Amino acid sequence: MTLLLLFIIYIAFIGLGIPDSLFGTAWPAISDEFSLPVSWANFVTIIISGGTIISSLLSARIINRFGTAAVTAVSTTMTAFALLGFSVSQNMLYLCLCAIPLGLGAGAIDTALNNYVALHYKASHMNFLHCFYGIGVSLSPFIMSFALSKSSWQNGYFNVSLVQFGIALLTIISLPIWKKVRHSGTNSHSSPTRTLPLKTMLRNPKVMTACMVFLGSCGMEYTCGIWGSTYLVRGKGAAVDTAALMITFYYVGIAFGRFLSGILARKLTSNQLIRAGQITVLAALGLLILPLPYQVSAFSLFLIGMGNGTIYPNMLHLTPANFGDDVSQSVIGVQMAFSYVGILLAPAIFGLMAQYITISLFPYFILLCYVIMIVGTLKMNSIIKAGKGNFD
Numbered sequence: 001m002t003l004l005l006l007f008i009i010y011i012a013f014i015g016l017g018i019p020d021s022l023f024g025t026a027w028p029a030i031s032d033e034f035s036l037p038v039s040w041a042n043f044v045t046i047i048i049s050g051g052t053i054i055s056s057l058l059s060a061r062i063i064n065r066f067g068t069a070a071v072t073a074v075s076t077t078m079t080a081f082a083l084l085g086f087s088v089s090q091n092m093l094y095l096c097l098c099a100i101p102l103g104l105g106a107g108a109i110d111t112a113l114n115n116y117v118a119l120h121y122k123a124s125h126m127n128f129l130h131c132f133y134g135i136g137v138s139l140s141p142f143i144m145s146f147a148l149s150k151s152s153w154q155n156g157y158f159n160v161s162l163v164q165f166g167i168a169l170l171t172i173i174s175l176p177i178w179k180k181v182r183h184s185g186t187n188s189h190s191s192p193t194r195t196l197p198l199k200t201m202l203r204n205p206k207v208m209t210a211c212m213v214f215l216g217s218c219g220m221e222y223t224c225g226i227w228g229s230t231y232l233v234r235g236k237g238a239a240v241d242t243a244a245l246m247i248t249f250y251y252v253g254i255a256f257g258r259f260l261s262g263i264l265a266r267k268l269t270s271n272q273l274i275r276a277g278q279i280t281v282l283a284a285l286g287l288l289i290l291p292l293p294y295q296v297s298a299f300s301l302f303l304i305g306m307g308n309g310t311i312y313p314n315m316l317h318l319t320p321a322n323f324g325d326d327v328s329q330s331v332i333g334v335q336m337a338f339s340y341v342g343i344l345l346a347p348a349i350f351g352l353m354a355q356y357i358t359i360s361l362f363p364y365f366i367l368l369c370y371v372i373m374i375v376g377t378l379k380m381n382s383i384i385k386a387g388k389g390n391f392d
Helices: 001-020 022-034 038-057 059-066 070-089 092-120 123-150 153-173 177-179 196-200 205-235 240-264 272-290 294-308 311-315 319-323 325-356 359-385
Strands: none
Touching: 001 022, 001 070, 001 092, 001 177, 001 325, 022 070, 022 092, 022 123, 022 153, 022 205, 022 240, 038 070, 038 092, 038 205, 038 325, 059 070, 059 092, 059 325, 070 153, 070 177, 092 123, 092 311, 092 319, 092 325, 123 153, 123 240, 123 311, 153 177, 153 325, 177 196, 196 205, 196 325, 196 359, 205 240, 205 294, 205 311, 205 319, 205 325, 205 359, 240 272, 240 294, 240 359, 272 294, 272 359, 294 311, 311 319, 311 325, 319 325, 325 359
């Protein structure tokens, strides 16, 4: 029964990934159809990220009251209806309205399932969990690229919403299974849960340096996802449908990196996997900065996805060990909030740079996100070695 529940959680994480890559892939076509400036993508992404920040900060209280299972089922259903709303949107206002439930639902799913797996399963399971997220973010741009080549972006959103409704139905049907599962062993959550005040966590240096890692990593991931296709089109000369297909390989890179990390987690520690991912991203950035054809840039995005994909799940899995089982739900909620601050701000800032300066700054902006992540990693490791930043 424990393995069955894990499989259901994996499928739910496909549902978490499906909306995340869709908008960036469709945006070149949306902006052309509605005659919108390229930077207006920021309105939708900011609303989505704002919703996820709010739901992440409230997640500890909501999950402790209603349970992980119910929060997952309701939130997945919300995102399915939001995607359906995107498919019938005829102007920017409708897109922004549909972004509200999409953001709120995504933040709740992310926090609930990440903490549950971090507490009850092994590091390899956490990496495989995010590998399934990678499957979700790889699936939707493939569907969208096919729709763009055959019909319209609205049809792409409609087809993806059908997949999401199927996943939502599975989470609803599986609600009784959660009550039957009893975890045992070293990953069992045995400590009483504490909900820490936000002020307390924001004053903790170890929490804040960990949040820097999430800020930089997620800012990099979503800037590549949202603007990668536009960069290939307007900065490298690729066709719209070709760029949409090629950005799929970026998300395949994320899935592959997390799958490989899940296998290597049996031999390597989470910290070693994080370092390996960061080295891979650095090498890929060197390739992206070079003035090479769009095919090479697409390959470098694949490598960025592969390397950066290992960082997020391994950082999350370290949360109970670094901060304690009893406060992990609260800390993960803050980490998720900072992740979505990066998701909100980084693509938005670069969108303005692309609009008013040049899209060619894309590789250097990704490098800036990388530097933020590295600084946070080094400072966090220093605090941990010194034995500081623990909660009483």
